[in-house]
Amino acid sequence: MKLRQKYDKGEDPPYPAIDGELYDPLMKRSMTIRARVDSGFSGSLLLGIADYVGLGLQHYEEPENAIAGRLVTGISVPLRASRGVVRLGSEHLECPVYATPLLSKPLLGRQLLKAWVTTLDGPAQTTVIRSEEGSTTRTRGKKE
Amino acid sequence: MATIAIKNVDERLHRQIKALASLRGKKMGEVVNEALRLWILLTAKGASMDDWMKLEEEARNDNAVYSREESTLRASHPGEYVALANGRLLGTYDTAKKAYAEVLNAGARHGIVTRIEEKQTKVIDLGWSVMEQLSQ
Numbered sequence: 001m002k003l004r005q006k007y008d009k010g011e012d013p014p015y016p017a018i019d020g021e022l023y024d025p026l027m028k029r030s031m032t033i034r035a036r037v038d039s040g041f042s043g044s045l046l047l048g049i050a051d052y053v054g055l056g057l058q059h060y061e062e063p064e065n066a067i068a069g070r071l072v073t074g075i076s077v078p079l080r081a082s083r084g085v086v087r088l089g090s091e092h093l094e095c096p097v098y099a100t101p102l103l104s105k106p107l108l109g110r111q112l113l114k115a116w117v118t119t120l121d122g123p124a125q126t127t128v129i130r131s132e133e134g135s136t137t138r139t140r141g142k143k144e
Numbered sequence: 145m146a147t148i149a150i151k152n153v154d155e156r157l158h159r160q161i162k163a164l165a166s167l168r169g170k171k172m173g174e175v176v177n178e179a180l181r182l183w184i185l186l187t188a189k190g191a192s193m194d195d196w197m198k199l200e201e202e203a204r205n206d207n208a209v210y211s212r213e214e215s216t217l218r219a220s221h222p223g224e225y226v227a228l229a230n231g232r233l234l235g236t237y238d239t240a241k242k243a244y245a246e247v248l249n250a251g252a253r254h255g256i257v258t259r260i261e262e263k264q265t266k267v268i269d270l271g272w273s274v275m276e277q278l279s280q
Contacts, residue, residue: 026244040271049196058199059229059247059255063210066263069270079268080203083240098268101196107273 001089001116002130008036009125016120016127018108021087022097025060030087033106037118037127040072041109044095045086051106052099057082062096069100077102086112091131145173202254205231210256217260229255236260 007014016037022045023030031054035045052058062081069079077100084097093115119128165175206228213233217226227234227243229252237243240257247255 026241026248036273038271038273040269041273042269042271046270046274053196053199058203058253060244060257061203061206061255062258063214063256063263064203064207065211065265066258067266067268069268071270072272072275076267077270079270100270100274102274102278104277107271109271 001091002128003089004121005127005129007125007127008034014125018088018118018127018129022055023085023087023092024056025083025085025094027085029055031055035106035108037113037120038107038109039113041107042111043098043109044111045084045097046103046107046109047097047099048103048106049080049099049101052080052082052097055084057084057097057099067098069098088116088129199254202231202252206254206256209233210258218262221260224260225257226260227255227257 005017005019008017017034018037019032019034021030022033031051033045033047033051047057058080060082064078067079067081069077071077080099082097082099084095086093086095093112095112116129116131121128161175162172165172209228209231210226213226217236221236224236224238225240225243226236227246227250229247229250234246234250235243237246240259243257247257
C-alpha cells in the first residue's frame with residue numbers, strides 16, 4: 001500500500017493529515033475522518049465527542065480505570081476509550097479509539113504511526129504512507 | 145437558580161466584568177450564566193452537551209458495576225470478555241465480538257466490553273495539539 005495525501009490547509013503552515021475510514025468494532029457503521037498526524041500524542045486515534053458518539057463507540061468502552069489522559073502540563077484528564085477499525089487504502093487495522101470533549105479535530109498518534117512508514121513531504125505539502133513488506137499490520141483487504 | 149460562591153477569581157477580570165455588565169445593564173449573575181453557557185458550547189465542540197451528560201451518567205453506572213464485579217470475574221472467567229450495559233452485567237463471552245453484539249442488543253446508550261484480566265491504568269500522553277485546539 002502507498003498513499004499520498006495532501007496536508008490540511010486549515011492552518012498556516014498547513015498540518016500533515018491522513019484521510020481514512022473509521023469503523024465501529026462490528027464494522028456496522030463507518031465515517032470518513034481526516035486526522036492530523038501528531039507524534040506528540042502517544043495513543044492511536046483521538047476524536048471529539050461528536051464523532052465518537054456519532055459512530056456509536058460509547059457502546060464498546062473500556063472501564064474508566066483502564067485509561068487516563070495526560071496533558072502536556074502533567075495534569076490527568078478523563079479519557080473515554082473504545083475500539084474501532086481504521087481503513088487506509090486497502091489496509092484495515094484494529095486499534096483503540098479515544099475521545100475527549102476538549103477536541104474538535106481528530107488526531108492520529110504514535111500507536112498508529114508505528115504500523116506504517118509515514119513521510120512528510122514538506123515542499124509538496126503531502127503525507128506519504130506506505131506499509132513495509134512483512135509489516136505486522138492486520139489486513140483484511142488486498143495489498144496494492 | 146443556584147447560589148454559588150467562587151474563590152480565586154482574577155481581580156482584574158472581576159473589575160472588567162463588573163464594568164462591562166454595568167455598561168450593558170446586566171447583573172453579574174446574568175453575565176456568569178452567559179459565560180458558563182459559552183464555555184459549555186466551546187468545550188463541547190459542536191456535540192450536544194445534554195446527550196453527553198446522559199451518557200456520562202450511564203457510564204458511571206456501568207463502571208460502578210464493573211468495579212464491584214471485577215475481582216469475582218477475574219477469579220471465575222479469566223481471559224474471557226465481559227459485557228455491561230444499563231447498569232448490569234450482561235454476561236461473559238469467549239470473543240469480544242460476541243460481547244459487542246450483546247451490548248448493542250441491550251439497546252443501551254453506553255456499554256463496557258473488556259477482556260477479564262488484571263489491568264494497570266494505561267496513561268495516554270495527549271500532546272500539544274490538544275492544547276492548541278483548546279485555545280482555538
